[in-house]
Amino acid sequence: MTLQERLVKYMTENDLPVITTAKLLGIGPTPVTLIKLKNKYTPATAEKIYNALGPDYLEYVEYSVCECCGTKYIPRSTLQKTCENTDCKKKHQAATRKAYFEKVAAGERVVKPHSEWRSRPKKYEPAKPAQSIPEFMSGKSYGERQREYLLGLQKGQRMVVR
Ligand SMILES: [Zn+2]
Structure with a gap:
């Protein structure tokens, strides 16, 4: 007997709609519908059904074995390859x-x-000016563009010595 058959039988016997069943099992209505129509479910869903409805449903819980320590675990996502340790x-x-x-x-x-x-998160480094404010105040200039700015000239406008 598949989980689909067993759950549909349970739902019809107790006259439960999908939403009520989902609330009873503590899962969303989508996984319940998937089981009802296509018999598709994850090990984590099967575990929740087992916890809610009892030992009859234990056979549908598929445990994975950890590669490192050999303990049984239930994967929470497809990317999980080891136990929670x-x-x-x-x-x-x-x-x-x-x-x-x-x-x-x-x-x-x-x-x-x-x-x-995934790229590693960049460390935040505040932007530093080419010259510090004390350096600027003590007479060092930023360069030609800065000199033009301080003299009130437009970009590209050069001073002509006559
Ligand atoms: Zn392990």
Whole structure:
């Protein structure tokens, strides 16, 4: 018996519409509809149904095994490859990076790992003027353009010595 058949049977027996079922299970109406029509669901959704409706639904919860420590876990997204443990996440990330750079060194054409796609956030550095205010006040000039500005000349207008 698939989850679709079992859930539809449960809904018809208890005369529950999709919205009420969704509230009962603690998930959105969209995943409920997906199960009802196409029998599509994620392990996390299956776990929520199991938590709400009991041990009959345990067989639909698919656990993944962590590559690093071997514990069972339920992935929260398709990108999650290890358990929730931070050490496992770091190990997996390092291994992925290492494999990527080995392939690059071997001359293979490879797609960047997910951690490489995102650019690192830039550190904020306030814009500094070419010259500090004390330097300017003590007589250093910004250059020709600054001199023109201070003399009230337009850009490109040059002083002509007669
Ligand atoms: Zn782990």
